[in-house]
Each structure stands twice: as C-alpha cells, then as structure tokens.
Amino acid sequence: MGPDLIPADVRGRLRTLRLTARRAADLQGLGLHHSRARGAGLEFAQYRGYERGDEPRMIDWKLYARSGKFFVRESERESPLRLWILLDASASMGQADRVQPSRSRLDAAMGLAACLGQLAMNQGDRFGLVVLSDAGLNVIDAADGVRQRDRLALALRTVEPRGGFPALAQLGPLWDRVGPSDLVVLLSDFFDEGTVTLAERLAAAGREVLAIQILSVEERDFPFAQGHRFRDPETGEELLGDGKVLRDEFLSRFAAAQAELAARLEHDGIRHARLVLDEALDVPLRRLFGSGHADEYS
Amino acid sequence: MPAFLFPLGLLGLLAVALPLAIHLARRSDADIIDFAALRWLRAAPRPRAQIRFDEVPLLLLRLLLIVLLALLLAQPIWSGWTDRRPVLAVVPGADRVEARAALASAGDARAIWLTPGFPEFGETAPQPGPTASLLRELDSTLAADVALTILAPEVLQGVDAELPKLSRPARIRILETDPQTPSPLRGGTAAQRQGGGPAPAANTLTFAARATAENPNLRWFRAAATGLGAGFDLQPPTAPMPPQTSILLWLAPGPPPDPVTRWVAAGGTAIVMEDAQIPPGTAIWRDAQGPVATASALGRGTLIRFVRPLTPAALPALVEPDFPQALAALLQPSPEPARVSTQGWQPRPGGPAPILPGLDLSGWLGLAIALGWLIERWLATRRRRVGLP
Numbered sequence: 051m052g053p054d055l056i057p058a059d060v061r062g063r064l065r066t067l068r069l070t071a072r073r074a075a076d077l078q079g080l081g082l083h084h085s086r087a088r089g090a091g092l093e094f095a096q097y098r099g100y101e102r103g104d105e106p107r108m109i110d111w112k113l114y115a116r117s118g119k120f121f122v123r124e125s126e127r128e129s130p131l132r133l134w135i136l137l138d139a140s141a142s143m144g145q146a147d148r149v150q151p152s153r154s155r156l157d158a159a160m161g162l163a164a165c166l167g168q169l170a171m172n173q174g175d176r177f178g179l180v181v182l183s184d185a186g187l188n189v190i191d192a193a194d195g196v197r198q199r200d201r202l203a204l205a206l207r208t209v210e211p212r213g214g215f216p217a218l219a220q221l222g223p224l225w226d227r228v229g230p231s232d233l234v235v236l237l238s239d240f241f242d243e244g245t246v247t248l249a250e251r252l253a254a255a256g257r258e259v260l261a262i263q264i265l266s267v268e269e270r271d272f273p274f275a276q277g278h279r280f281r282d283p284e285t286g287e288e289l290l291g292d293g294k295v296l297r298d299e300f301l302s303r304f305a306a307a308q309a310e311l312a313a314r315l316e317h318d319g320i321r322h323a324r325l326v327l328d329e330a331l332d333v334p335l336r337r338l339f340g341s342g343h344a345d346e347y348s
Numbered sequence: 349m350p351a352f353l354f355p356l357g358l359l360g361l362l363a364v365a366l367p368l369a370i371h372l373a374r375r376s377d378a379d380i381i382d383f384a385a386l387r388w389l390r391a392a393p394r395p396r397a398q399i400r401f402d403e404v405p406l407l408l409l410r411l412l413l414i415v416l417l418a419l420l421l422a423q424p425i426w427s428g429w430t431d432r433r434p435v436l437a438v439v440p441g442a443d444r445v446e447a448r449a450a451l452a453s454a455g456d457a458r459a460i461w462l463t464p465g466f467p468e469f470g471e472t473a474p475q476p477g478p479t480a481s482l483l484r485e486l487d488s489t490l491a492a493d494v495a496l497t498i499l500a501p502e503v504l505q506g507v508d509a510e511l512p513k514l515s516r517p518a519r520i521r522i523l524e525t526d527p528q529t530p531s532p533l534r535g536g537t538a539a540q541r542q543g544g545g546p547a548p549a550a551n552t553l554t555f556a557a558r559a560t561a562e563n564p565n566l567r568w569f570r571a572a573a574t575g576l577g578a579g580f581d582l583q584p585p586t587a588p589m590p591p592q593t594s595i596l597l598w599l600a601p602g603p604p605p606d607p608v609t610r611w612v613a614a615g616g617t618a619i620v621m622e623d624a625q626i627p628p629g630t631a632i633w634r635d636a637q638g639p640v641a642t643a644s645a646l647g648r649g650t651l652i653r654f655v656r657p658l659t660p661a662a663l664p665a666l667v668e669p670d671f672p673q674a675l676a677a678l679l680q681p682s683p684e685p686a687r688v689s690t691q692g693w694q695p696r697p698g699g700p701a702p703i704l705p706g707l708d709l710s711g712w713l714g715l716a717i718a719l720g721w722l723i724e725r726w727l728a729t730r731r732r733r734v735g736l737p
Contacts, residue, residue, distance in 0.1 A: 142384030
C-alpha cells in the first residue's frame with residue numbers, strides 16, 4: 051500500500067461527493083446538514099492544554115492571562131451526523147487476486163474507510179472507526195477534524211486480516227457507541243452470516259446502515275482454467291477442483307447468493323453497493339452518495 | 349515394407365510413460381488459492397478424476413521423439429524397396445546383338461551382366477567370373493517374384509561341380525557365341541581348343557637342384573625332367589638360390605639351412621627327402637602302401653617331402669612310366685574343370701529363399717530425431733514457460 055490510502059485521482063473526485071443521510075433532514079440540529087459549520091463550536095465543552103498544531107485563535111487568552119498557560123477551549127460540535135465506519139478485518143478480507151496480489155480486499159476497504167473519513171472531515175462531521183475482528187474490536191471514538199482523520203489513517207495502517215467475524219456477543223462496545231440515527235457504513239465481503247446479521251440488527255435498531263461489499267475479480271469472473279487447491283482463509287478448509295469444471299456452477303450459485311443478499315439488505319432498507327478490486331475506490335461511494343441526493347438510489 | 353532387424357528395441361516404446369508422467373497436470377501440488385467464497389464452490393459436485401496434461405504440443409513432440417528413438421533402436425529397414433522388373437542375366441560371351449534383341453522383346457525387363465557386381469548390360473563385355481556362384485548370388489539378391497532369364501553362350505565357363513540350386517525357376521536361353529569376346533575356345537592354345545586332357549604345362553617347369561653331383565636321388569629327378577621336357581639346373585648346395593619360378597630340389601638330410609627356408613618362405617616350392625627335418629605335412633600323394641609325399645606350408649611357400657627313400661623297392665612308382673606326369677601333377681595341379689555345355693546345364697529348383705537387404709532407415713530416422721530434438725528444445729526453453737515441465 052502506498053503512503054496515501056487514497057489515490058490521487060480518487061481524492062480529486064471525492065470533492066464532488068457529499069455524505070448524505072436519509073434521515074439527516076429530520077434531525078434536530080443547527081441548520082441543514084449540508085452547512086459547513088466551521089470555527090469553534092457553540093457549546094462549551096471543556097478546556098484542555100495547548101498542543102502543537104492547535105490554532106492560536108483557539109487559545110483562551112483570558113485564561114492565559116490568569117494562569118500563564120495556554121489552554122484551548124474545546125466545544126461540542128453540533129453536527130447532526132455521526133459516521134461510523136465498521137471495517138471487517140476477518141481473514142477473508144486478506145484475499146487478493148493473483149493478477150494483483152498487492153491489493154487485497156482489506157486494502158480496498160481501508161481505502162474506502164479513508165475516503166469516507168475524508169468526506170466526513172470535509173463536511174465537518176464526526177466519524178469513528180470500529181475494526182471488527184474476533185480477536186477484539188478496535189474502536190476509534192467519533193470525533194471530527196484533521197486530527198481525527200490522521201488517527202483514522204494511523205489505525206487503519208495497523209489493521210491485519212486474521213480470524214473470523216466476531217460473534218454478536220462480542221459486539222457490545224459497538225452498541226455502546228453507535229447512537230441512534232447514526233450513519234453506519236459496513237465494509238465487508240458479506241460472505242459471513244454474522245456480517246449480514248449485524249447490518250440487519252443495526253438497521254432494525256434505527257441506525258442508517260450502508261453496506262459496501264468488496265469482491266475480488268476472481269470471485270466475479272472465476273478465471274481459473276486449471277486444477278487448483280482452493281482454501282477458505284477463515285476455516286482453512288480446502289477444496290481440490292478443476293477450474294473449468296467448477297466455473298459455471300460457481301458463477302450461477304454465487305450470483306444467486308449475491309441476489310439473495312441484495313434482497314435481504316433491501317428488505318431492511320440498507321443501501322448497498324459493490325466494489326470489485328479492479329474498480330476505482332469511489333465507484334461504490336458514487337453509487338451511494340453520487341448526486342447528493344441519496345434518495346434517488348433507494 | 350518396413351521391417352526391424354532388432355525388434356526388441358521396440359521395448360523402448362515403454363519410455364513414452366516418461367513424458368506422459370512429466371506432463372501430467374499435477375493437481376496435488378497445484379498452487380493454493382485463497383478463496384473466501386468457498387462455500388459456493390463446495391456445494392458443486394466434485395470433479396471426476398480426469399487425466400489432464402499440460403502443454404499438449406510439447407508433450408506430443410516428446411512422445412514422437414521417444415517413438416522415433418525406439419524405432420531407431422529397433423534398426424528399421426525398408427525391405428520392400430527392390431526392383432521388381434524381370435531380369436535378363438547375360439553371361440559374358442553371349443552374342444550381344446542377340447542379347448539386345450532379347451531385351452527389346454522382353455518389355456520392361458532389365459539386363460545385367462552376370463559378372464561380379466552385376467553391372468548394367470552394355471556394349472563392353474566384362475571378364476567372365478564364376479558363373480554358377482554369381483548365379484546363386486544373383487538369385488539371393490532378387491525379390492522372390494522376379495523372373496530370371498539367363499542369356500548364355502553355348503559353352504558356360506566358371507561353373508563348379510554342383511548345379512546351382514535357385515529359389516526360382518530360371519530359364520536359360522542359349523545364344524550364339526559373341527564373335528568379339530575373347531573366348532578360351534577360340535583364343536586359347538591348341539590343346540585348350542581340343543578341350544581334352546590335362547594341360548601339359550611341364551615345359552614351364554624348371555628343376556633347380558642344389559646338391560652334390562654324386563647324390564643318388566638326382567637321377568630320378570633328372571629323368572623326370574627329361575620326360576617332362578623341363579629344365580634341370582644342378583648347382584652345388586652353396587650356390588645362390590634359383591628364381592622363385594623354379595622347383596628347388598634340396599636333397600641334403602637334416603634341417604634345411606636358413607637360405608633355403610627363407611627362399612621357400614618367400615613363396616617358393618621345394619622338394620626335400622625323407623631324411624630332412626621339417627614339420628610333418630599332409631599327404632598329397634598316396635599309393636597302395638600309404639603316403640608317398642606330404643606337403644607343408646612354410647611362409648608363403650610349400651615344402652614337398654618324399655616320406656620314403658627314393659628306391660624302387662620303397663617307392664615302386666619311381667619306375668612306372670607315368671612318374672614324370674605324376675610328379676608334374678604334384679607340382680602343378682591341373683585346374684578343375686570349369687566349362688560345360690550350356691545345353692545340359694540347368695539350375696535346380698529348391699534353393700533357399702532370398703533374404704533381401706533392406707534400405708537402412710536409421711540415417712533418416714536419426715535426422716528426424718535431431719530435428720525434432722531441436723524443435724523440442726526451442727519449445728521447452730521459451731521464456732514464458734518458466735516452471736512448467
């Protein structure tokens with residue numbers, strides 16, 4: 051993976067995109083969701099010590115006059131939107147195509163997460179990250195700003211695909227943090243039943259859930275003509291098979307499974323999009339947020 | 349028709365298993381592919397174990413190479429490649445004009461001279477060879493269904509004691525004797541023209557005695573020489589050796605001295621007495637009482653030894669009137685009869701079937717193998733197929 055999670059061309063196209071929530075308009079908040087609330091917040095939250103990088107205008111000079119130390123006024127942002135990026139880090143996400151082994155499914159998911167963080171930062175929304183793995187959840191609490199974006203990028207770089215999808219019982223911290231009416235984007239391959247169940251439950255609990263499914267080219271095209279040993283990265287199960295023999299059957303079954311998944315997601319009002327590894331990162335984002343009016347896709 | 353001189357070499361065909369094994373698609377150690385969507389694969393029916401091969405063109409080429417090598421081991425020949433035209437074998441001495449007419453009337457027949465090498469029939473007549481032997485050779489080199497006609501003059505030369513047995517019926521046509529061919533019947537000596545009696549070549553004989561004048565045995569040889577009209581040259585034993593054409597009479601007892609043995613070993617013929625010490629030989633002249641003379645080889649020459657004393661009591665033939673002729677026959681055996689009237693001479697059937705030498709295909713096969721090997725190397729070392737068999 052390069053130094054930047056977001057390719058330059060994708061970054062350029064991101065400017066035309068805007069995170070939208072279907073329910074954002076109904077929320078209590080200051081103005082429209084689309085307004086860019088810049089500057090300090092309106093409601094004081096706390097003081098904290100000055101750190102390098104803080105803007106000088108954020109410093110409370112009166113407090114400096116009293117104490118001789120720099121303090122920064124932190125205020126609660128009154129933004130109606132909070133974005134939660136749920137990143138599936140199970141072992142199946144480590145799968146890459148043989149034609150491009152350097153770009154795994156997880157790499158694409160990390161790129162998408164970075165794009166989403168960038169979008170949220172651009173419009174001043176708070177965003178957080180939850181890395182889902184059965185080894186434990188890694189949570190970056192929701193915040194906004196450039197520092198949060200960097201925290202996100204830092205956290206993303208340490209994600210390793212291993213293990214399976216966490217059981218529902220392990221997802222307690224998630225329910226603690228994801229509040230009602232939050233926007234939840236789930237990045238996964240959706241091969242695991244647990245992923246779909248989580249999306250369904252979040253949707254049923256009033257969260258707005260977006261599902262971005264990441265597929266490899268091999269899963270879409272099944273370009274195997276020789277005999278191969280196929281291995282499930284999560285269960286370690288192996289299957290010895292001939293590509294030509296398996297192809298038609300697999301493609302039809304896989305397409306049926308995808309159709310069934312799409313039907314389940316739509317039944318619960320979950321907007322969903324698909325990213326195949328040979329496509330640009332912003333393809334699913336454009337599909338979900340393309341014109342700024344997500345309703346046209348629902 | 350192809351045939352194999354060493355059919356066991358075809359066992360080399362078993363080696364075709366090698367490239368087949370090499371090219372067998374090794375599914376067991378196929379590369380492992382991470383495939384998270386395995387559950388939609390797994391439900392598919394398991395593929396039957398079907399045999400598949402990688403790089404079929406290269407495999408076929410390698411199989412072809414193995415087969416060619418096995419064929420080469422089996423030493424293939426092309427035995428059917430023979431001339432099937434009828435053959436007119438012309439015996440030298442037959443009238444060439446008549447022979448040409450016979451050839452013209454025989455359609456697509458080919459005519460050859462019945463001489464060593466069987467040259468094409470032509471204007472110049474070659475020297476006649478051993479006719480009967482050549483006929484046997486010709487019969488064994490012709491395919492079984494080739495008709496053979498022999499164009500012979502009235503008198504055949506070079507025949508031997510047995511009528512040749514041929515594998516095919518041979519027709520003999522008697523032609524006029526060629527007037528231009530030098531024939532012993534026309535050009536030989538008067539005695540040969542008579543055609544009878546042993547050739548008295550005795551006038552070419554010369555006895556060279558190396559003995560003292562008082563040797564009692566000398567007189568018998570002197571008398572024989574006189575009877576034969578042969579030369580007689582008496583010299584003391586110390587005299588130089590005579591020319592090789594002479595018959596050396598060494599009448600001294602004991603082992604012959606070095607000059608004599610050297611002279612004989614160089615190709616001469618010497619007569620020695622019973623008391624000479626030489627290795628025993630084989631009897632070449634017998635009478636009622638047993639061997640009279642033996643002959644033993646010495647170098648390229650011959651030592652003839654009288655095994656009995658030259659006295660009328662021990663050797664009655666000494667006083668017989670034909671003693672000179674008997675002595676001459678001993679020294680110059682008359683040639684065996686080799687001429688026969690063609691009229692009564694007919695090869696007999698029942699000879700061994702011809703074994704035809706085939707065209708050896710090994711050279712062409714080797715060329716094909718070399719070419720195939722080059723192509724195989726080219727195919728096998730292309731850059732894009734790294735890691736394949």
